[in-house]
Amino acid sequence: QSALTQPASVSGSPGQSITISCTGTSSDVGGYNYVSWYQQHPGKAPKLMIYDVSNRPSGVSNRFSGSKSGNTASLTISGLQAEDEADYYCSSYTSSTTWVFGGGTKLNVL
């Protein structure tokens, strides 16, 4: 199972919005609504930000939103803040009853 494809890095200024894409296939992202997104700060454990494509867990800011079209899922962060600078990973359930992660995207808040 190949890793999902994410851009290596994205950048934005405080207050702006950015979108991170996550491209898979019809056997993972396109086939199931089990896409999730994780935020990871250096040296810390990942934190769930979005599950089931577009749902936010309790306590996650509504500045974070998720969507999916075909084989590509997206995470949008609006009103960028300095604390959003981190690595972001997408994940999807697959037809092999396994899970696959994206390669990760480093978000730089300029």
Place this chain on the structure above:
Amino acid sequence: EVQLVESGGGLVKPGGSLRLSCAASGFTFSNAWMSWVRQAPGKGLEWVGRIKSKTGGGTTDYAAPVKGRFTISRDDSKNTLYLQMNSLKTEDTAVYYCATYRSGSFDYWGQGTLVTVSS
């Protein structure tokens, strides 16, 4: 408060074995589906495997790179998840996280334990 605490990591030679533990608290462990996820130094996340709750069948699934070498088990009486790793390879070097599983995602994570496979 959900807490997951991994232990058992360390340095092991190629071909060796290691068993990781994940002590859970703050939720009904016996009802939870659990997963292991690893992260090689400076690299991204990699799903390792998952075990269902006993009421869910108690079955396991594994990623291809570890299938046949790693075994996930659970002791609901001790609220503990295990990862038995055999025939370890240098490419298994990583921080290993345990995580709770909910609706296709991994919602709570431990702090991780480092496994280094080196001669």
